[in-house]
Amino acid sequence: MDDWNEVRQLLGQPLIARGGKAGEGFMPAFDWRQATALFPKNPKVKAGARASDQPVKFAVSESR
Numbered sequence: 001m002d003d004w005n006e007v008r009q010l011l012g013q014p015l016i017a018r019g020g021k022a023g024e025g026f027m028p029a030f031d032w033r034q035a036t037a038l039f040p041k042n043p044k045v046k047a048g049a050r051a052s053d054q055p056v057k058f059a060v061s062e063s064r
Contacts, residue, residue: 005015040048
């Protein structure tokens with residue numbers, strides 16, 4: 001069994017034999033522009049997924 005069929009078996013999907021056709025009924029990848037519309041733009045919204053500012057600090061270590 002090749003690697004892809006092993007992964008498909010673990011996920012409970014049908015195996016693909018040579019010359020067969022891939023599984024159907026799965027949603028294709030979402031366009032990133034449409035996916036960004038899923039996040040609320042109003043900062044007062046507290047429920048669900050939302051963008052937030054995260055502090056980031058980069059430092060150079062002097063000990064080598």
